[in-house]
Amino acid sequence: MGEQARDTLDIVVIGAGAAGLFASIWAGRTLREAGDQASSVVALDGAKKLGAKILVAGGGRCNVTHHAVDERQYAGTSLPAIRNVLRRFDVARTVAFFAELGVELKREETGKLFPVTDDAHTVLDALFAAAGDVGAALIHPWRVGRIERRDNGLFEVHGEVSAMGEEPPSVTAPSRAPFVARRIVLATGGRALPLTGSNGQGYTIAKALGHTVTERVFPALVPLTLARDHWICSLSGITLAATLEVRSSTGKRLKQFTNSTLCAHFGLSGPGVLDISRYYTDAVRDDARAHLVMSWLPRETLESVDGALARLGRSSAARWLQVAGLPERVARALCESAGVDPLAPGHALTRESRRALASMVVQTPLPITGDRGFTYAEVTAGGVPLSEIHLDTMESRVCPGLHLCGEILDVDGRIGGFNFQWAWASGFVAGTAAAKLLKISSDSR
Numbered sequence: 001m002g003e004q005a006r007d008t009l010d011i012v013v014i015g016a017g018a019a020g021l022f023a024s025i026w027a028g029r030t031l032r033e034a035g036d037q038a039s040s041v042v043a044l045d046g047a048k049k050l051g052a053k054i055l056v057a058g059g060g061r062c063n064v065t066h067h068a069v070d071e072r073q074y075a076g077t078s079l080p081a082i083r084n085v086l087r088r089f090d091v092a093r094t095v096a097f098f099a100e101l102g103v104e105l106k107r108e109e110t111g112k113l114f115p116v117t118d119d120a121h122t123v124l125d126a127l128f129a130a131a132g133d134v135g136a137a138l139i140h141p142w143r144v145g146r147i148e149r150r151d152n153g154l155f156e157v158h159g160e161v162s163a164m165g166e167e168p169p170s171v172t173a174p175s176r177a178p179f180v181a182r183r184i185v186l187a188t189g190g191r192a193l194p195l196t197g198s199n200g201q202g203y204t205i206a207k208a209l210g211h212t213v214t215e216r217v218f219p220a221l222v223p224l225t226l227a228r229d230h231w232i233c234s235l236s237g238i239t240l241a242a243t244l245e246v247r248s249s250t251g252k253r254l255k256q257f258t259n260s261t262l263c264a265h266f267g268l269s270g271p272g273v274l275d276i277s278r279y280y281t282d283a284v285r286d287d288a289r290a291h292l293v294m295s296w297l298p299r300e301t302l303e304s305v306d307g308a309l310a311r312l313g314r315s316s317a318a319r320w321l322q323v324a325g326l327p328e329r330v331a332r333a334l335c336e337s338a339g340v341d342p343l344a345p346g347h348a349l350t351r352e353s354r355r356a357l358a359s360m361v362v363q364t365p366l367p368i369t370g371d372r373g374f375t376y377a378e379v380t381a382g383g384v385p386l387s388e389i390h391l392d393t394m395e396s397r398v399c400p401g402l403h404l405c406g407e408i409l410d411v412d413g414r415i416g417g418f419n420f421q422w423a424w425a426s427g428f429v430a431g432t433a434a435a436k437l438l439k440i441s442s443d444s445r
């Protein structure tokens with residue numbers, strides 16, 4: 001291809017999303033703190049505009065983290081391994097880090113932390129400035145097609161020619177020439193929101209360097225679909241607090257969340273549904289008869305609803321459901337789907353119809369037809385297993401000199417800032433360790 005070599009770079013970060021920016025900043029800081037002004041940190045990203053996910057996060061306000069982060073809010077290779085990484089850069093450090101950059105965070109009632117400006121640009125601009133302060137260069141659009149590790153331990157980073165854009169004037173080598181790097185931080189994200197550039201190519205790159213990827217890679221924090229003629233779809237636009245529960249084919253409760261749930265024309269969305277989605281998808285793949293049920297009145301039980309209906313007298317079931325807090329449309333739809341006349345007086349209800357309605361209220365079966373896919377997912381379940389990573393450095397166990405962080409790894413968190421906290425913590429560990437290990441190897445040369 002007539003490719004011309006460039007000067008060898010010290011640390012090349014692939015992907016300048018949340019994890020890659022953090023890794024770049026902390027690699028640069030660590031080098032500066034060691035008095036090293038000469039070593040280079042360069043982040044390459046295929047996107048024309050950087051930080052798309054940071055800007056869309058939290059409805060444009062960027063839910064930076066959560067006040068109470070622990071490994072139980074995550075799923076992935078192993079919770080102890082996730083804890084191990086999270087504790088190296090905890091919420092207090094995240095808050096202090098952003099405060100130092102002039103980004104004050106506020107905690108909302110839900111425990112989520114947002115910038116006081118309510119504007120995600122504040123977060124992204126601060127990260128860019130922090131990268132600039134330590135001399136980390138952000139080159140984009142420069143999409144990486146493949147990485148090769150030479151026998152001498154250096155990495156060749158080849159661009160994906162079809163996706164190559166203009167390089168900034170500071171980069172003088174021809175745009176198609178591969179970069180050569182002593183250390184790589186792979187932070188290409190997963191497959192969620194592929195238009196942003198995170199389309200899973202990082203998995204191919206990681207596999208070519210000796211890694212595996214979990215057998216299952218699927219959308220998480222994703223809306224779920226029902227058949228378009230399902231009665232819940234006709235409630236489109238209604239939001240309420242509901243309990244969603246994944247049950248095995250034997251009826252065992254596998255996972256449960258109570259949170260705001262949105263009825264939509266395609267099925268169900270909202271935080272509760274997004275949280276449960278990955279557990280439902282995973283369960284169904286293990287057990288085809290696993291299923292999802294929903295309680296429209298989380299504080300009630302089968303017995304309490306049945307008892308209340310039995311005591312209705314001349315009042316109707318629909319009226320009671322409304323008094324219990326449900327919108328009129330929902331009350332009517334629940335009665336109708338249970339085969340109960342919404343306006344019939346309570347004393348006219350048979351025992352069977354009371355039981356049928358009580359069951360519909362606290363355990364509506366949800367015949368999920370699928371999910372809305374990666375385009376609507378906030379995060380990816382699955383990825384490179386943490387068992388292939390040294391957790392104290394995020395360095396690969398199979399490819400020395402390669403570090404991985406962020407969503408490319410088999411870790412996904414609940415809604416509420418947990419996924420960014422994973423990106424910050426793993427990016428911090430990868431960046432600082434890449435710089436320290438670089439120093440150790442260059443000092444011994």
Ligand SMILES: Cc1cc2nc3c(=O)[nH]c(=O)nc-3n(C[C@H](O)[C@H](O)[C@H](O)COP(=O)(O)OP(=O)(O)OC[C@H]3O[C@@H](n4cnc5c(N)ncnc54)[C@H](O)[C@@H]3O)c2cc1C
Nearest residue numbers: 015017018019046057058063144189197406407417419420
């Ligand atoms: C709509 C939406 C809202 C969200 N809201 C929140 C929220 O409020 N709070 C929260 O905690 N989490 C939220 N998340 C999840 C969070 O954004 C991600 O978990 C986090 O951004 C992952 O960071 P990352 O750096 O690992 O990956 P990404 O942010 O996906 O970044 C990866 C980067 O790598 C680049 N890249 C990929 N492949 C290549 C390649 N081959 N060559 C060069 N560059 C490449 C991409 O262009 C991208 O810039 C949200 C996600 C979505 C989709």
